[in-house]
Amino acid sequence: MAEFLDLESQDGVRMPWNVIPGTKQEAANAVVPVAVIYTPIKHFPSSAAPLCFQRNHFPPHYASISDDNLPAELFPQYTTIEYASTPDPTATVPPVFLFVVDTCVIEEEIGYLRSALLQAVELLPENSLVGLVTFGTFVHVHELGFAQVPKTYVFKGSKDVSKDQLLEQMCFFANKPKPAVGVIAGARDGLSRESISRFLVPASECEFTLNSVLEELQKDPWPVPADQRATRCTSTALSIAASLLGACVPGSAARIMAFIGGPATEGPAPIVSKQLTEPIRSHKDLDKDSVPHYHKCVKFYDGLAKQLVHQGHVLDLFACALDQVGIAELKTAVERTGGLVVLAESFGHSVFKDSLKRIFQASNYDLGLSSNGIFEINCSKDLKVQGIIGPCATLEKKTPLCSDTVIGQGGTSAWKMCGLDKSTSLCLFFDVVRKETPDATVQSTSNQFYFQFLTYYQSNSGEMRLRVTTLSRRWVAGPGSSQDLIAGFDQEAAAIVMARQVSFKMETEAEFDPIRWLDKALINLCSRFGEYQKDSPTSFSLSPRLSIFPQFMFHLRRSQFVQVFNNSPDETAYFRMILNRENVANSVVMVQPSLITYSFHSGPEPALLDVAAIAADRILLLDSFFTVVIFHGSTIAQWRKAGYHNEPEHQAFAQLLRAPHDDAESIIKERFPVPRLVVCDQHGSQARFLLAKLNPSATYNSDAALPGGDIIFTDDVSFEVFLDHLQRLVVQ
Structure with missing residues (x-):
């Protein structure tokens, strides 16, 4: 795989077929689609050129172009070039973070959430604007711009509030009359800066006010009958947050960060009723289509997704509950805006706390959060674009490049990426439209397909950038092409x-x-x-x-x-x-998770993902992306419980126990969302995290288990x- 990894490190591109079937029929016979997995703003060593919005003279250094002095764009190995504009400090809109916080949770959870948010506020970039919305039975929009008297605007959770009603009720036109015509969006279109700065305040100025509001944050005060769920109006709160940002800062790098601790039961998109007698929908219910709220909710969040994409804003979701909160319904609004999503059991869980910290703590691991992206494709006329599966939204730019077959976000050659980061990857599907193989003379001169990907985006430093990746791939057709296709698979x-x-x-x-x-x-x-x-x-x-x-x-x-x-x-x-x-x-x-074994007999080495890898005197480290498992064989677990690793003569054992923890730490440090770490012993209850992923070569009805090994209770x-x-x- 080495050469494919080299290609990826150079251009952020991986393709199933690096030699491409050259006709429609050959592509159909190849089974796996002609596709590209592309990471638009993958981190590269920087080399950029200036970009502005006028017709340019060539840069001065082009004057000395010669065969032995070429600009970067003309080097064949520079297949990816990034152009950066110099940011205009007056025009740059600072990043905006609007926290939307669920208060229908127990006091203990409120405490965890409060401390996580206080920590996040300390890590925010100083110039960023911050807003706060809390919700339960009602939605509270907090006015942070006037520290002397804390003030909130309260909206009924059961009612959908339009943007105009929102602006009216929040006194946006108290000092300045409402414009008679036109869209009300931002300071340009009739909102005074003073009214915007009441709700979105620079982080450097509002730390005290925000901290005091968060310190006093309490559980939703409305009583909940014993036979009912809490009244939680998630959809109303998100709708108000989206309208507030749409009115105040359209087109800016704004994120709604929603912290949700349970199922929505109120407002235009409840996922379940308040009555505990009604269970939350399961996969079986979805299959049978016996889901009273599901389709209505999905329709609501599709609408919210459209609104956010139009505004250029992102919805991030932190779902922390033992119960479901409605990620299945919210999915489109998060995915189409390129939002981040984290799922944990509690706001006190390290998966949530460390993931939230990682978003803002750029020093250790920079996510490279960027915004306002537009992604476009150009390609050879013999190829057409079917669509993209990934975090983006169609811009409905119909061109001759669009295929009639649509996969994912299709019917366009340009997509909006409201939010993207350095690991965001899109999967693009292509149609080969050429019907028959050209004759040999033509084939020898033009057996190349070309792809060009253009990503225009705003980096986290505020500058606008354009990254262009231009690739060519050889196509083959006719008898004998199989070997060439295999060579590039x-x-x-x-x-x-x-x-x-x-x-x-x-x-x-x-x-x-x-x-x-x-x-x-x-x-x-x-x-x-x-x-x-x-x-x-x-x-x-x-x-x-x-x-x-x-x-x-x-x-x-x-x-x-x-x-x-x-x-x-x-x-x-x-x-x-x-x-x-x-x-x-x-x-x-x-x-296919990776598995590493540790033992006294050899250093850490990869093992087959098989139950046969389990042995009494081994430690296993399983990485399944969402979970990292350190699994001690039964003998190792006994020695550890006996405390041998604390005795000076057993230093080798202490080192053996430490090694998988060090490796797990380095995996966790590089990942978002932060994975769950499970440390378990053979035959213990949490061993299931490992056993579920292993090939069941030894099961309860086979005799294949090795001495000291294990079996899996499965009929797979x-x-x-x-x-x-x-x-x-x-x-x-």
Whole structure:
């Protein structure tokens, strides 16, 4: 995979096919789509050029261009170039953070949330503007600009408030009459700066006021009958927050950061009624379509997504509850605006606290939060764009590049990315439209397809940048092209394209059978590119370029993206949202976790993701992206409980115990959202976090367990049985 990783580090690009099937039929036969996973603002060593909005003379250094003195744009190895404009301090709008805080939670949770928010406020950039909305039965918009007398505007949670009503009630036109015509948006269009600065205050000026409001933050005071849920008007609060930002700071780098601690029961989009007798929707309910609120909620949040995209604003979601809060319904509003999403059990959990800190603490790990992005594609005329699966929204720019087949956000060649960061990755799908192979003379002169990706965005320092990646890939067609295609096959990228596609189909196609779809694709791919004699399973073999792909598909079939049993709709939506925004390396770990073994006999080494890796005298480190598990074999656990590692003569044992913790720490340090760390022992209750991910080569009804090893209580087939079936079906 080394050459594909080099390509990614240079351009942020991974493609399943790096040599592309050259005709429509060949592309269909290749099974895995012609696709690109692109990280638009992946961090590179900086090299940028000036950009402004007039017709330019060539830069002065172009005067000395010669064959041995070329500008960066003309070097063939500089396939990605970034241009930066000099920010105009007067025109730069500071970043805006509007905290929307749920108070329908127990006192203990309020305490955790209060301390996390106070810490976040300290870390905010000084020039950023801050606002606060709290909600429960009612929505409270806090006026932070007048510290002497704390003041809030209260709105009924059960009523949807229009933007005009909001501005009227919040006295935006007290000193200045409301404009007779036109859109009211920002200081330009009739809102006075004084009225805006009552609600959005520079972080350097409002720390005291905000701290005192947060210090006094209390649980929603309205009584909750024993047979009911709390009255929580999440949708009203988010709608008011979006309208407030739309009126005050349209087009700026603004984020609504919503902290939600339970299910919405009030307002235009409740996910469940207040009566505890009504259970929250499950996957089974969604399948049977017996969900009284779901479709209404999705429609509401689709509308909110459109509004936020139009304003250029981002919705970040921090869902911290043992119950579901409605991520499945909110998904479109977060995903289309490029928002961040974090799911934890409590506001006191390290997954939430450390993730929130990481957003603002740029010193250790800079997320590179950027805003106001527009992403465009140009490509060869023989290719058309089907769409994108990932955090973006269509700009409905219909061009001849648009394919009739739509996947994800399609029917356009330009997309809005309200929020993006250095790991945001888009999955682009292409149609090869050429019907037949041109003759040999033509083929030899123009067997290249071209792709150009343009990302125009505002960096976190406020400057506007344009990043341009221009690539070419060779296409092949006709007899004998299989070997060329195999030579350019990237198994990891292919697995992740299939993972995004199957997740998308599960959400958008009724009666879709994901297992059948994946199996059929794998059988077709293996019969097209494998080598075998008909009806002889033992003769089947795959090139090393393809040999790990069946393993990826085996783990994808068992993953949380495809198997929804045991997960709530919120958890499934969360996992898929993260899959749809992460790069290939991170996504591969979600599909097929990595496993490292530690023992006295050898240094840390990778192990097969198999129950056979468990041994009494070993420690295992499993990284499944969302969870990092340190698993002690039974003997190691006994020695640790006996305290041997504290005795001077057992330093080697102390080092062995420490090694996986050090490695886990370095994984956690580089990741967002921060993964959950689980430390467990063989046969302990939390060992399930490891066992669920392992290939069940030894189960309760087989005799394959090794001494000191383990078995898995499952009826799932093992990888060996899966491969055996695959070979038999392929050779038929």
